[in-house]
Amino acid sequence: MRVFITGISGFVGRRLAARFLAQGHRVGGTFLGADPGLPELEAAEVDLGDRSLVASVIGEQDPDVVIHLGGLSHVGASWQRMADYFQVNVMGTENLLRGARGRRVLFASSSEVYGLVPEEEQPIREDRAVAPRTPYALTKAAAERLALAQGAIVVRSFNAVGPGQAETFALPAFTRQLAAIEAGLQEPVLKVGNLEARRDFVHIDDVAEAYCRLAERGEEGKVYNLASGIVHSIGEALSRLVVHSRLEVQLETDPERVRPVDMPLLCGDASALRGLGWSPTRGLDQALQDLWSNR
Numbered sequence: 001m002r003v004f005i006t007g008i009s010g011f012v013g014r015r016l017a018a019r020f021l022a023q024g025h026r027v028g029g030t031f032l033g034a035d036p037g038l039p040e041l042e043a044a045e046v047d048l049g050d051r052s053l054v055a056s057v058i059g060e061q062d063p064d065v066v067i068h069l070g071g072l073s074h075v076g077a078s079w080q081r082m083a084d085y086f087q088v089n090v091m092g093t094e095n096l097l098r099g100a101r102g103r104r105v106l107f108a109s110s111s112e113v114y115g116l117v118p119e120e121e122q123p124i125r126e127d128r129a130v131a132p133r134t135p136y137a138l139t140k141a142a143a144e145r146l147a148l149a150q151g152a153i154v155v156r157s158f159n160a161v162g163p164g165q166a167e168t169f170a171l172p173a174f175t176r177q178l179a180a181i182e183a184g185l186q187e188p189v190l191k192v193g194n195l196e197a198r199r200d201f202v203h204i205d206d207v208a209e210a211y212c213r214l215a216e217r218g219e220e221g222k223v224y225n226l227a228s229g230i231v232h233s234i235g236e237a238l239s240r241l242v243v244h245s246r247l248e249v250q251l252e253t254d255p256e257r258v259r260p261v262d263m264p265l266l267c268g269d270a271s272a273l274r275g276l277g278w279s280p281t282r283g284l285d286q287a288l289q290d291l292w293s294n295r
Contacts, residue, residue: 003215004063005029006096007070008043009036011165012108015208016067017041023212028061030054030070048092055099065215066100068093068147069108074168076259078136089139090146097150106214107147111158111200111227111266112137123200123269126156126223133261144223153218155211158227158268161287162204163294171291174238178245179295188249193257195235198265200227203282203290213278227268228280240285244292 003020007013008029014036020027021040028042036043044057048070058066071089072078078085097105114124115131132138144154165172170193180186202210210226218224242249270278 001025001065001215002061002063003027003029004058004061004066004100006048006066006068007031008041009034010069011204012160012207012211013069014038014164015204016069016211019208019212028063029067030057032070048088048095051095051098054095058099058103063103065104065106066096067106067108067211067215068096070096071108073110073136074166075112075134075136077168078134078139079260082135085135085139089136090142093143094146097146097152101150104215104220105147105150105152106211106218107143107152107154109140109144109154109156109223110137111156111225111268112263113141113144113156114266116263117265119265122265122267123227123229124225124267125269126225126272133263134259148221148223151221153214153220154223155214156223156225156268157207158200158202158225158266160204160207161201161284161291163290164204165291170234171237171241171288174241175291175295178241178247178249178292181247181249182245188247189252190238190249191254191257192238192251193234193254194259194262195238195251196233196264197262198231198233198267200229200231200267201237201284201287202226202228202280203284203287206280206282210273210278213276214273217276222272224273225268225270226273227270228283229268229270230283231265231267232284237284237288241288241292244288
């Protein structure tokens, strides 16, 4: 199988590319800025805003399946960069879909599109109407409509976590601070944001396995939740991470780390994905241990 991945040098993209290569598939795609660092890849540096170049690269690599991971993904930053998020996540997706027309496409969306869901109505099923409450979620919901109109498979991923994730996200940011404390470069005080929010964490390797399964067996024009169905508060995850570090620290709320809007609970029902034979095999503690070991 010939696989094309946008955002191939990113957190999910790098792991997914390595997994497909290990299975003997031909893998290519696009990146912007950071090179994926895998010589076996047919990767090209492409701005998704360049419609003709996107179409040209897809045509040259002639993939059987296109997995669209590229885009801007930090919820908090989307409040300051609304225009950028629309340009990259919506218009970039439109360009990708035009270039990939007639091919099998997986589009990476987010659980954030569900918005504020009452706890008694969770875990969330895919048939729930989307109700985005952040600029990031709005761009993902808009891009989903474009993707589904073209028969793409939409993957609403809950919180992926593991080594290699950008330090702009909570758990990698805590890991960086703990590593600095361990090295004597920071006082034993952790700067934190909202620790009450509860999230459905999925180990990055389970995420990569899910995308492989969907690339092979996912139903076109359908939405799939990528979730574990288990939730932990950010505070609980942090406490477990501190245990792994064996450090004694104090917590201090940093207003700069508190988002304007933060969903109190997001828990997903991944029954449709499990029906394809996927299930998560690594829990939150494994992800935290991997984060700390790869600090």
